[in-house]
Amino acid sequence: MNIAHNKPNELTREDICQLLAGDMVTPIFVSNSNESETFIDQVDTAKGSPLIIIDLGLLNRPQISRVLELCKEKNLPTLAIISPDDLMSLDTDMINTDFIVAPLLEEELIVRSMFSVKKATITPEEEELINRGDLTINPSNYEVLIKNSRVNLRFKEYELLLLLASNPGRVYDRATLLNQIWGYDYFGGTRTVDVHIRRLRSKIENNSESPYIETIWNVGYRFRSSN
Numbered sequence: 001m002n003i004a005h006n007k008p009n010e011l012t013r014e015d016i017c018q019l020l021a022g023d024m025v026t027p028i029f030v031s032n033s034n035e036s037e038t039f040i041d042q043v044d045t046a047k048g049s050p051l052i053i054i055d056l057g058l059l060n061r062p063q064i065s066r067v068l069e070l071c072k073e074k075n076l077p078t079l080a081i082i083s084p085d086d087l088m089s090l091d092t093d094m095i096n097t098d099f100i101v102a103p104l105l106e107e108e109l110i111v112r113s114m115f116s117v118k119k120a121t122i123t124p125e126e127e128e129l130i131n132r133g134d135l136t137i138n139p140s141n142y143e144v145l146i147k148n149s150r151v152n153l154r155f156k157e158y159e160l161l162l163l164l165a166s167n168p169g170r171v172y173d174r175a176t177l178l179n180q181i182w183g184y185d186y187f188g189g190t191r192t193v194d195v196h197i198r199r200l201r202s203k204i205e206n207n208s209e210s211p212y213i214e215t216i217w218n219v220g221y222r223f224r225s226s227n
Contacts, residue, residue, distance in 0.1 A: 010102075010103055010104070011103075011104045011106070011109070013027075013029055016053070016104075016109065019106055019109060019110055020048075020051070020109075020110065020113055021048070023048075023110070023113075023114060023117075024047075024048035024049060025048050025049050025050075025051050025113055025114070025117055026046035026047055026048040026049065026050050026051065027051050027053050027113075028042045028043065028046065028050055028051065028052050028053065029053050029055070030052060030053065030054045030055065030059070030067055031054075031055035031058045031059070032058060032059075033059075033063060036059060036063040036066060036067050039052060039067070040070055040074070043074070043076065049077070049117045050076060050077070051077050051078075051079060051113055051116060051117055052067070052071050052076050052077065052078045052079070053078075053079050053080075053081065054067055054068075054078065054079070054080045054081065055081050056080050056081060056082045056083075056086065056099075057081070057082070057083055057086065068097060075120055076120065077098075077113075077116035077117045077119065077120040078097055078098060078116060079098050079099065079100060079112060079113055079116050080097050080098070080099040080100070081099070081100055081101075081102055081104070082099050082100070082101055082102065083101070083102050084101055084102070087101060098112055098115060098116045098119070100112050111155050115142060115155075119140065119141070119142075130162075130165055130166060132165050132168065132212065132223070133212070134146055134147045134206075135165070135204060135212060136148075137161065137162060137165055139162065142158055144158065144161065144204070146204060146206070151203050151204060152203070153200070153203060154199075156181055156182070156196050157196055157199060157200045157203070159181050160177065160181055160193075160196055160197065160200055161200055161204070163177070163180060163181065164213060164221065164222065164223040165212070165223050167223065168222075168223045168224065168225045169222060169223070169224075169225030170222055170223075171216050171219060171220060171221070171222045172220045172221055172222065173219050173220040174190035174193045174194070174219075174220045174221075175190060176220070177190075177193045177220060177221070178190055178192065178193050181193075193220075193221075197213060197221055200213065201213055210224070211224070212224060
């Protein structure tokens with residue numbers, strides 16, 4: 001995707017800037033030879049958290065490698081845009097890079113951008129794996145495994161699981177979960193929590209007699225304290 005010269009109905013650079021401005025994220029675009037050499041100079045002047053957005057289709061391999069090397073060296077959040085045709089030929093040096101497939105969708109762009117920014121701020125302590133029986137959570141890459149098989153979760157499902165699994169035995173009422181995961185400004189009711197818990201359970205539970213997430217009737221939920 002050429003974020004410098006967009007086709008009709010595709011997101012422009014201005015669109016991306018506006019979409020991320022509300023989360024105080026400043027995109028820094030790298031889609032040509034000059035930008036691959038000068039993008040690092042924009043980091044210190046970024047008004048919000050910098051996010052390096054790389055257009056893989058417009059850079060050659062040495063340029064991509066150099067950009068990724070600088071981003072890794074300075075611990076900068078990075079989001080790479082790739083076309084569907086190039087997805088299967090993704091280089092192995094991109095394996096730890098967050099990427100998004102063109103054409104860009106607004107909601108996905110926002111979520112993946114926030115993933116990238118948040119991941120860059122994770123401390124070494126937070127990177128430690130969370131192991132709960134057959135369940136493993138890796139906060140550094142948002143990966144959830146059941147018996148070493150990856151589980152695909154939506155963002156809110158992941159956040160719920162991470163909060164509960166990080167505090168086994170602690171009971172969270174629905175209002176607390178709603179405020180911590182969705183925020184105080186969210187207008188939906190606590191029923192939202194029940195719906196997401198039900199979806200989460202359908203993806204991680206394999207033993208109804210000993211579930212990971214327990215219901216505390218008339219209160220809320222807790223992650224079981226013993227494995």
